[in-house]
Amino acid sequence: MIRPFIGITTWRRFIDTDLGSGRPAHSLGTEYAAPIEAAGGAVVLLPPTAGVDEVLDRLDGLVLSGGEDVHPSRYGAAPQEGKNYDPSRDGYELALARGARERGLPVLAICRGLQVSNVAFGGSLIVDIPTTADHQPVRGADQQLAARHPITLAEGSRLAALYGTRNRVVNTIHHQSIDVTAPGLHPVAWAPDGIVEAVEADDDWPFWAVQWHPEKMIAPDEAAEEMPLFAAFVSAARERAAEHPAAEKGTR
Numbered sequence: 001m002i003r004p005f006i007g008i009t010t011w012r013r014f015i016d017t018d019l020g021s022g023r024p025a026h027s028l029g030t031e032y033a034a035p036i037e038a039a040g041g042a043v044v045l046l047p048p049t050a051g052v053d054e055v056l057d058r059l060d061g062l063v064l065s066g067g068e069d070v071h072p073s074r075y076g077a078a079p080q081e082g083k084n085y086d087p088s089r090d091g092y093e094l095a096l097a098r099g100a101r102e103r104g105l106p107v108l109a110i111c112r113g114l115q116v117s118n119v120a121f122g123g124s125l126i127v128d129i130p131t132t133a134d135h136q137p138v139r140g141a142d143q144q145l146a147a148r149h150p151i152t153l154a155e156g157s158r159l160a161a162l163y164g165t166r167n168r169v170v171n172t173i174h175h176q177s178i179d180v181t182a183p184g185l186h187p188v189a190w191a192p193d194g195i196v197e198a199v200e201a202d203d204d205w206p207f208w209a210v211q212w213h214p215e216k217m218i219a220p221d222e223a224a225e226e227m228p229l230f231a232a233f234v235s236a237a238r239e240r241a242a243e244h245p246a247a248e249k250g251t252r
Contacts, residue, residue: 004060004237006041008032009093009113011067012048012086031215032065032110035227039234048092056099060244061106061237064093064113066213069176075124094120101184101205106236108229109209111174114199117209123182129175132193138175145216147172151197157188158200159208162228170197170212177211185209206236 010026017023026047033043046055046062056062071085072078074094079085093113097120100107109117115125129135134149148169153160160166178196181187189198189210201207214226 001040002238002241003040003042004234004241005044005058006036006061006063006234006237007044007046007055007059008036008063009046009065009089009096011065012089028065029215031218032063035215035223035230036063036234039227039230041234041237046092046096048086048088052092052095052099056096056103056105059105060241061108061233062096062100063233064097064107064109064116066111066113066173068112069127070112070115070119070125072125072127075119077124077127080127090116097121101207104205104240106206106233106240107208108233109207110215111211111213114209114211115176115178117207118178118182118185118199121182121184123178123185124180126177126179126195129177129195132195134191134193135172135175135195144173145171149191151189151191151212153198154188157198158232159188159198159210159229162232163225164228168225170210170214171217173213173216174211206233208233 008028010028013025013027014022015025028045036043068086069083070090071087074090093116097117119125131137138144149172150167150169153166155166181199184202185199186202187196188200191197197211199209208229214229217223217226
């Protein structure tokens, strides 16, 4: 069976190492790669770099991962005081999203990835979600990771079909969300407070974008509930790999 080649974007952080403190590093939590590999994908990490077209031409699928905010100037809003932004990551991932759409490349967009996708295609974001029962201000790490709220999936949506239900409980590790949905996308999941929790493409592009973090729901029962999403994405990437000229020649 073909193991499709899946690229996952990274987050530039500054960490302490044996070579000094505050060293720049391209990082990604291991929980992103684990379910992709479990579903049969081969993973490569994608730090911001030149050659977006060359990268995309070698991939069978793309995961736009979570991370810091997209700079609000990208959608006509003002930046928040004290926030750190990464212009190089923004530019790279916006280009990846647009290039993936042009190619029909399967995409799984998670949290920031959903926001990147919406901005890339002409939508906008809520810069800071007002506090509600479902969305609280950013808290301590353990409390934030444990937070949950219900969502409702649209009848007839791909996600509802994948999960086999229209009612789910997901985590909430974000303070931004979609404001105006980009042309070509439509919301398919909402929290009780009205925040958009997932979007899909209007056409048959294999694109799944969720505001929650399925990869961080790692308790056995929750991980099992999230696996259909990763399996569907990797399956679409496998179909693309089977049609790829390099795969047909056995050179990949």
